[in-house]
Structure formats: C-alpha cells, structure tokens
Amino acid sequence: MDDWIEVIREKDSAHARTVTTALKALKGDPRCVSDEQLESLLRFVATGPVSKACAAVACLKSFADAGRLTVDQVGECARETLFRPEKSLVNSMIAFLGQVLRKDPGCTEVLVPLLADAFGHTSVDVQEKALALAEKHADRLDAAARQSFAAAAEQLIPALRARAWAVFGDDGHSSPSVGPEESYEVPLPPAPAPVHVAPPVDSAAGAVEELAVVLRARTPDPVRGERVWDALVRCAHRDRAGFAAALGPLLKSCGWVPSDTGDGLAKGGKPLLAAVALMDSVGPGRPGGGVTDEVIAANDNLLTDAHIRWTGRGKPCGHTVFDQVLHARWNEVIRRLRDHVTTPLLLATPTWTNGAISPTDLVERLAAYHRLQAQPGRADLEQALLRVRHDTDADRAAAAAEALGTPEALRLAGWLRRGGLTLPETVRTPLEAQEPDNAIDPSDSQPWRLRTAVPAFTDRLDGFSKPFQDLAGPYLADRDHCGIWNSEGAWPHMMPLWLMVLPRHREIVAARTLTAYAEGAETPRRSAAVHLPALAESEGVVGTAVRLALVYGLGANRAGERVAASDAFLALAASGDLGEEQLGRDVADLVTGRNLKVTRLTESLSMAAQGGAHHAVAVVLASALSGLLTTGATAPASLAKLLTVAAECAERSRRPLPPVDGLAELAARPGSGLVVKSARRLRDAVTQAAPA
Template identity: 30%
Template sequence: MTAWDDVRDLIGKCDADGVTALVLTLDADGRREIARQLPGHLKEIRRYLDSWRGTGEHAEALRAAGAGTIATATSVASWLTRRGLVGADSTVDDTHRLLRLVRMRPPTWQADLAQRLAGRLRGRDPSYELTAALIRETGIEVPTDDGFVVGWVSRRTAGRPLADVLADDPLLDALLPRIFEAQGVGEALNREGIYPWPSVLHTLATNGRADRSMMLDGCLRCFLRGGTALELRFFVRLHEALDPTVNEIEPHARDYLRLLPSSTGTVAELALNHLRRLDPPEPEGFGEAATALMFRQEKKLVRAGLSWIDQVVRHAPGHAEKVSEALVMIFSHETHDLRERAVRLAVKHAAGMSADTLRDAAGALPPDLRAQLATVVSGIEVKAQAPQASRQGAALTPGRRELPSPIGTAAELAASVTLFARDTEHWDDWIAIERMMAGLVELAHRDRDAVQKALAPVMNQEFPWWVAGDPGIHPVGWLLTACRNLVSPGSRERWTKPLLPLPSHVHPLHRFVLRRAAEVFTALQNGDLFPLLLATPTSVSGHINPAELIARLERLEASGAEPFPADLDQALLRIPRSVEPETVARAERLSSPAGRLVARWMAGAGRVTPQVAIRHRYLDGASLRWSDDGVPPVYSRSDPQIVPFVSAPATGLEGIDALFHVPSFRYAECMTWWLGIMPSEPEAAAAYLLAFSMVGRRLAAPESASLGELAGATEPLGPVAATLLLARLNSADPAQRASLLGTLATLAAAGHLPGHDLGEQLGLLVTYDLVTLSRITSALVEITNAGFGAQVWPIVTAALPHLFPTGRERGVHGLAALIALGADTAPPGAGTEIPGLAAVVARGGSSRMVREATRLTRLLRE
C-alpha cells in the first residue's frame, strides 16, 4: 500500500490524530503524492455527503492532511479556509494538531501562513486559533483584517474569565480599536451568551488596561456611520456600560445632535438621554434637533423629545420661538395623548412662541384641544371643524387618471400594438386595450392599406407565443393575432376562427370581454369593417357620455351599418343611470333597431337593477350554517367566509342576462376590466371581484383587480363595494394602499364615500378576524388628515358598536386608535349615541381605550 492509501483509510475513519502522526513520518515525495490526491478525494466525499453538512466528521482529518502536505503557504491557507472544511457548525478545534504539522516548516513559511490566514478568515473560523498562535510564535506585526478581528472577538476562552484572557492578551492593544471599524464585529459581539464584553471592557478601562476615551469615540463613530439595530446593539451596550460623564459628552454634543434625525431608535434614544444632561444647545441647533425628533415614527422618542423641549425652554425661555415649528408638527399626530401633551406645552410656553405659527396649525387639532390653545392664542376659531392637514403636508394621489386621447393615425396604432406585443405586463391596462381596439376598427375601416403598412414592421419582428401562435384566451392575444393576420393574410399560421370557451369554463365577465375581441377579430378577418365601436368609454370609470353614444349611433345609421352585438351590449351597460331628458328625446329620434334599444335603455324601460347581497358563511364543527343578517353567534367564528350574491330579472338581452346569472366556473382573467364593464352597477361588479378575495382566513382584493374606477361611480356604493374597498385597504402592499387612498379621497370629495356601509362591514370583518383593524385605521387617519374627517366620522360610528368588548374582555387590538379617530372627527355637540360606548367608559381605569372613550363621550355632549 502507498502512503496515500493509508491516509485515505484514516480519513475515511475520521482519524485526524492518525493522519497527523502518519504525515509527520512522510518524506517529501509522500507528502507531494497526498497533496496531489486530496482535491479529488474531497470531491468524492462531498458527492455522498449533502452540501449543508459539508465534509462532516471528515473535516479535521482533511484539514490535517492538507496542512501537513500542501507545499505553499498560500495553498495551505486556501485549504484550511475552504468551504466545507471548517465544520458544519464551526466547532472544529484542531489548533494543537495543526501546530504540530506547521512547525515542520521554516519560520518564514509559518509567518507567511499566519498573514495569509488572517486575510482569509470569515467570522467564527476554527483557523483563527492557529493564526493567533502563529502570530505570537513568529512575532510578526498583528494583522488587522476584518475577518481576523471577528475571529478575535468570537474565540473560545477555554473556561477562563474573559477579563483575565483579555488582560493577558498581547493582541489587545492592536485589535481593540479595530472592533469599531471591522465589518461584522457588532453582530458577532451581540450574539446572546457569547461573553460579557461591555462590562469586561469597562473593567479594563477602569484598571487602565484599555483606553476609555478611544472606546467612547469608537462607539460614537459607529453610531454616526450608521447600521442596523442588530449591528449597533453591542456598541450601544458598551457606550452605556462605560457611563460617560458630562465632561466626556460635552465636546461631542454636536455629534449627538446629528444622531437624532435618522439613526436607529436605540441610538437616537441614547443620544437624547445624554443631551438632556447637558446645558441647552444653541437655539438654532436645538430647533433643528427638536424638529427631527418630531418626525420620528417611534412614539417613545417623540414623547421624550417633548419632555426635552419642556426642560430646555424652562431653563432657557429664549429657545421657545425656535421650537414652535417642531411643536406644532405634533398637532396632527395620529396619537391623541401626544397632541394633548404638545398643546399643554404650547399653552405653558406660549409667551415665547410664535403666535402666528400656533394659530395657523390650530386647525389640525380636535375641538377640545383647540379650545385649550385658544385660551393663550387669540384668533383661533374653537367651534368650526376645520379640515385637518396631513402631518407630512402631502396630498393624496387622485384615484383616477386622465382618459388618453383616441388613436388617430396608423403610426399611433402601431406604437400601441408594439407595447402590448412586447410585454404582457401591459395586458392589465383595460383602458389602453379599449383605446387600441377602437383605433384598430376605425383606422382599418378608413384606410386598411395604411394600417397594414404600419403594422407590418411590428408583426414581422420576433415576438413571443402570444403573437406568433396560439392566442390563448385573453382578448389582447386575440387582437394581436388579428393584427398578424391582417398583415399576412396568407400565412399558414393563420388563426381563422376564435373559439369562445364554454360558459362553465370561465367567468361570465371574462367571456364577455372575449366576445367583444372575437367580434373585432372576425370583422378584420372577413373585411366587414364598421366605422367605429359604440362601447369605447368616454370616462376612466367606464361610462359613456350619452350624447356621444347617440352621435356614434347616428354615424352608424348614416353608413347603413348595425353595431356588433356584444359591442352594443357593452355600450348599454356603460350608459349612466341618470340621463338628461333632452338627451333621451334626441335618442328617440334614432331609427335603427340598435338606436331604439338605446333610447329605451336611456329612458329606463327594460333596464333592471341587479340585487346584490352579502352572506357571511361560517363553519361550526362539521356543519355548515348561514347567517342572513351577517351576524353569526360568537361561538361560531371558526371559519368565516364572505359570499356575495347577484341576481336580476331577465332583460331579454342574452349577452347582458348572462352577466347576472353566474354558473360555476373554473377560470377568470381581465379582472382589471370588470368594474369598467358595468360602471353603472358597481355593486354587482364588486360582488364578482369579492368572490376572488378570500386568501385563507384573510381578506385581500385580487391584485389583478383595479378599483380606481370606483372613484368615478355615479351610483351609490353599498356594502359589497365597501367590503371590497376594505379588502384592498387590508393589503400590506404600500402601492395598492396608496392607490386606494386616492380613490377614497376622490369619493369623499364627491360625497360618494359609503360611510355607514364601510363602518358596518369593518366591524363585521374585524370581528371575524378577516382584516387587520390597525391597517384600516391608519388608512382612515390619512383620509382624515387630508381634510375628510366629516366623511370618516360615519365609518367610525358604524364600526365601533361591533367592536366594543363586553364584560371585562379586552378590546380588539387597535380599538383604542379607532376610538381616538372618532374623537378627532366627531362634530362637537352632535349628541350621537354610539351603542356600547357608555359601557366602555364605565369600566374605569387608565387604559388608552377608556381614556379615548371618555374623551369621545365628552365631545359628543358638548
């Protein structure tokens, strides 16, 4: 047997000591043979051991074989720090063994290995102890690489007290300053139970073994450099363990002020606590620091900042004017006790503050706090319910966008088709699809050759399957295939007949959209082109202006053409419910069958109102029960679900009747289109979307559904649309919430916000644990701060009776914030009776829920 055979057998037995003893006896040729075979053998071991375990128990034997046989220091350092050779849990402890092997090499080789290992260490690497031992034995300059520093703070102490280990450590003076700079040291030192480093370093500083001022400066540098709370937690602990004196803090006061705006909460709190020990800073810097604190999201910091303002202004009244702007920022804060505290400070120090600043900001306060401020600042209207301004001063994004201009040229049409052909991301933009479809029909009727010429370069490009082959069952795929056939009518890939899926296979609204696309496809295929489409909306809500629809019908009658059937059905659904009498009279002069149908529809004859309702289904054990009033017994909330129902009498129009009699189905797309299909029946469209909104035990509107069209609703929204709005507000996606907040603001401004229904459904959904109350409340606070408190008040009054606890039960999480919102939006002296409110007040105690309920009661009785 060769030396390699013996070593391989020992590695297989995980006998690292045997490998070490054997390698020490080998000559140069034997060591070279083993070094040559090791990489391949490592691959074999990894082949039958999973990657997470690395080389498992073979690691120490492999490390010993490499350290004793590989020729160069560079290669040995690479081998020892190789992934998979440090142990699955970094518990390899083979320093004594490796030192025996390395000591065979020349001193210069050992020094080279120490330097190269120090540069390759990563975190808690078992090669750290070997590196440190070689540094001490060779006497080389202590390396300060990040990995070596992390290894130094992560090392084992073999049962000795850390204080004794560090006091005797010759590396301390060189490496201690580096812990404030090396990457990863903070996380390593913060591991629970690693060692009591903060207290030990404080002891070493007290004994003169470590430089105290260096450590305080290092902590401050870490804070100013920034990082996550986890990365900085150790340095916060060390800073507080050192317990700096006022004389040590004062020279760095400006740096501590810089920490207040954007550092982590723990660092900002530390900085503020030490600043409060000093004399007041100069007025300008104090004003900026106070303003920064008022912008913080942490209520604890804002509260501490208000106390600091009070402390400073009491000792330096001249600083009051500089903090006026900071103080009034809290007047529109979502937490009432912070606003209350800010008003008390404003009243207390009003003599030194800017009366104009206080007066201008008073409108953001609820009436009771405004009355307190009015006692020291003249000109504040107490009784008027002024619109409240957003804390950040930013208006909500409108919920509706502008309707794009129609496509007027073949070049514009080609650009639109290219957009859809390149990326399916645009297939959810139903308004853009309507625009493309209308342009395609009109321009192909006007000048088919020009359209073919403009589309040819687009269709001849290499596009994905939705252009090149099967169009699928999405209207855009059908329209793009129609464009391809228009450009290449003789193509073998020509798709000649769009096949509508069976009614039971797709949702009726999805199938309705496909019918319209199929009509356009067939017309382009057969050359039976009409001058225009009737149903192209004139509003982003999906509505058609009745006068514009009549004008389109007049053009069709003049050309002797009848509209497409599905296009006519869609046009009828987009007619507003309220049409001016003179417009109806104009419609009655139309002579075509389609014109007479539209005239009857505008007059209300034959038009039906779908009946929409919600039932709350829930499971009680193994039985399925139904609650018609939506309030199941308390003991039966194990598995609640929202089930919407839509029904309507037959209109005699098959395409429309199919939308209100929904069979079972398996598939749905084009949800962004649904509200725009029947904008005059928003409750029915919302019901269909709501059916797709249950996600496990949570409620969230489908991401593929657009709710912006509700902002243009001309008909009253009811409980179904309200539930859908709450489902979207319950989303954790900031973009979805921001978009819907704009929709709600638009509805509120138009007086169409369904306040009572929103409140009723909110109470029920929170009771069933289908939505998170705090998310909804935060959205309502934003609507209130945008100036729509009067529209939010009905929501709160309708929701609270469902949420008040009975007996001594705890209130649902977030209830206190909703009661506070009610107090902020309640009309003074309204006298509104809110069932259950008195019982909450009667509970007594100092909880926020009781305090806010008491405040709301007082406001309602004023």
C-alpha cells in the first residue's frame, strides 16, 4: 500500500493507467490502508495535481462507506479543497460531501457550512452546485450558519444571490432584488502608459557595458539596442581614440582579432561590425580593408539567408520590408563611423519604450547637428519621422523646426503640419482552402483562412528612400510562410525590432506579419502571439489586422501565447481601442471556418474577464453569438461554452449589450440541456441590463 500511495503522489508518473490501477487497489479493500496512509491520501486530495486529485476524491467514498473517515477528517479535507480554483476538483468534492451527508445527516452542522467557501469560486457551475446542496440541508442549520451563508451570498452571481437570500435571509445585507444598475465586476486595469527611455549613455565605460549585453544576448531588447547604437556614435564623436581603446578588450572577448577580414567579419552581427568599423577608423589600415562595403553587403546577405525564405508564389514574406529598413539604418551608422562622418547622436533613438519619439526631442537633436554644421543620415532622419508623435507639442515643435531653418528641420516641420503618415484601411480578405505546393509534405496544405490586404500608399512617403517606400507597398498575407516562422530562434529575435520600425502604425506591422500570429491557432507550431502585448502598447489605429492577430492569439495552441493574448485584450480594452463588436464578428467567422478551437478561445476570454474585462468580453461574445446562432453551424458543446462565458460576464458587468440575434428563440426551447440553460441565463442577464 505504501508503494501504491507513492505512485499516486509521484509527480512524474504521468501514466493515467498506472494511477488508476493504484486507486483501484486502494478502493478494493479499504481496511488494508493504515491510518497514516489514509491521512497521506487526504492531504494529496487538497494539494495534488487536479486530475489525480479528482480520482482520489472518488476513491474516498469507499473509505467513507467502510467507516474509515471521521467527520473531522472529511471536513478538513473539504475545507482545503473547496478553495482550489479547479472547477472539476471542487465539483467532485461537493458531490462527495453530498454522498456523506446522505449517509449520515447528523454531520450537517459540521460539513454544510463549509459549502459557503465555494460561493466565491469563479465558476458559476460550482456556485450553483454548492448552493443547491446547502439549500437541501438548510432546515437543519442553526442561526449562525444561516448568517454565514447570507454573508457569503454576496459573492454569488445576482440570480443565485437572490435565491440564497430567499433561503437563508438577507441578514441586513443589500436587497435580494438585484437591479440593472448594480455592478460587481472587477475594474479594468489602467491602460499601459508609455515609459520614458533611460537617458543617453555618455561614458565610454557605460557604452562598452551596454554593448557587451547586446552582443551576448540571445533575444535582443530593441530599446537597449537603440541606446547602444546611439551610445556608439556619441562616444565616438566625443573621443574616438579613447573609445576605441575601451572597446578592444570586449571585442577580443567576443572572438574578434585585428586580422579578421572578409568572411570572418561578415559573419558578425551589426553591432559588432559597427564597433570594428570604429576600431578601423583609428588604427592602421589592414590588408583586407576591414569593414568594407563588400563586407557589409555580405553581412546583409547572411542575415537575409538566415531569416528570409522566398515563398513558392514568387514574393518575399511580409516582414522583409522591415528587415530592409533595419539594415539600411545599421549600415548607415557603420559607414559613418568608419568614414569619420560627424555624428553627435542619432535622431531616431526612441523617447518612450514603445518606440515613439517626442517632437520636441527631435527638434533639439536637429539643433545639435545645426550647431556642428553637420548633416544627419538620411535613413536616421526618415526613421525618426516615422516614429515622431503628433501630440499637443507637435505645433510648437513644427514652429521651432521652421525657425531652425535647416533642410532636415523644414522637412520635419512639413511632416508635422501634414499630420505625418496617414494609412489606408486594411481589407479583410477570406482565403479559400489550398492544396500543398509540395506533394511530399501534405502538412503544407492551408485551410480556409482570414487574412488582410494592404493597399499601396507609396505616394504618402514621397521623398523617402527606397527601403522606407517599400513599407508602403501593397501586400496580401496569403501564403507567406518562410523559414523564419518554422525556426525556434529566428522570429522571436526579430518581431520586437519590426514593431520598432513603425511604432505608431501597428496596423501595418500586424497586416504584414499576420501569418505569424495565425500560426498558433491554425497549426501546432509556435506563433508571434507572445508579442501581442507589445503590439497593443504600440500606437496607431487598431484595424482589421490587429483584431485578427488578437483573435488568433486568443485561440493559440500554447498556454503562454493565450496568456499574452489575454493581456493584450485587457490593454486594448482599457485604452478604448478594442472594437468589441467587430472583434466578435471576426470570432464568429473564424469559429465557423474551424480556424479556432472554442475551448482555447473561451479559456482566454475567461482570463481577460477575470482581469477586469467582463463587459468587453460580454460584448465580444454577444456579437459573435449573433453570427453563430443565425448560421446554426456551431457544435452544441462549443456553443454551450460560448454561452456560459457570455452569461457569466453579462451577469457581472450588468451593462447594456448589443442584441443577440437568435438568443430568444434558443432560450425558449424546451429542455434543460446546458445550451438551453446557458441561453436562458444570457437572455435574463441581457434583459436585466437593458436600459429602461
């Protein structure tokens, strides 16, 4: 028996058959289990993994029938278990308590009051089962127990609360009649506020330290990377020879030696090339020429080959344009360091961690160039224009730029006066199911999908260099799988950098990388959904592409990605950018097209609701259910899950919702199935919350 107990408690024994065999052995003859072993099993019920704990609860009935369990033992186990968040385990314990109470009604005063602990559970099903069992034994409770239930009823949903107060009395609490004005939802967390980037790194020692972190990091921090590029040019401008001397030990520790030329240099990262270019600019010339244009081009090709693969349809992936902009900026800085071009600072260094730049800061940086009679890099200026905010300081900054009078300042003034870059609306584009291009790999087939198309808007980037104009080219995310999505280490490194290219235009970034977000819901692979919070904290319009990326993230196959999508949902809801009704229509279309698993979706939406987005989730699901109920193509089990979550959120928010087409007809059907019961709950919640 000790061995069987150990099998049940062993965390590594994942085989359900082994655990089932052990539990059968314990149930077979309860008399063979010692008191110490039984205590161990009771502790396991309260603390063990949910699947094994549920099976152990079922095993406890045989011990109760054999008289091996005392009322105190049952009560202590129930007290610890009813607080657990797992719905299945708490329901199993409530059922076990019901069995014990049927056999021995004399233990009512000890066991029934424990059910009040389950009134605060997040699952309405648990609340309802606990209340039903408490109502069944209410006539045997004393006054103190009834008062305890009346107080605990505050945690129930409104319909159950009124029922509990009708049985146990309200005991001076709020009226049992619950009006539509009452709300008990958790408040939304505040919208994420942009955080200011740390001041520039001005010392050589600080720049070397930051560069060391960047060179050795497996996943880059885009903000730290921007500060490192800025620190390189600042320190080189102030004391080029001294800074080069400080860089020497770091570069040698990274495997670089002065004899490295050609291919050896090309295999390094861009920050390493920049540091070596700076070293070349103060040292004697090397036979191989150091960081030549050929080395820079070879480095571009290596990065491209590592991250980009052209699709079978003869076009590059959507993220290629972001890589081109990044390469253009990095290469420009490398050449300026190599060629001794006066560069006191970088214009495009973000003011805030989401990548945006203050217009006042940008004018001050242009003034620094003007004082030195220097000209900033073209790519640096154009990246800064795409990052600059058009806030309350924009008009004042435009006037200051006009007063400065340099060509770059006048370009900034005109950009601010025109309101910056205005984007066309992305178009929601259904794609039919497609057969695989490669017959050897049938897994490459594509189901029916929802994607977005971006119209061309190159005229709005007139005067920009080609890498930046390519950002405005037309694009349809139809079949753009490439090596970067299948790699375990490529796209996580690059996605945060792509977001920094257009931090004020998240819709374009989402439209061009939508396949990366959809992968998690449509395939078993990893997806870009882990970056959804960063997408939500970026600026700009939330259109079709951002909403679809969010929906795909909510239905991702990996739990961590769904958590990230729930966080993004909360951030967009708090900022008022969510677009709940349109998001609900997207959910309906993807559920109908079988692109989403409803279990994952409802889990993610429940997490968002618990975080404070009850009303937003209720509106999303009300809109989704209008489409799903009218088409009638959704499986009953999936429909029941959606209706249940919608009803729970509607009951908590108590705010008006959009009408749900087909709900009244479904709720009016006879029967007591879960679909019909949930439809009635949602109907009642919508009716009570409707404005008078």
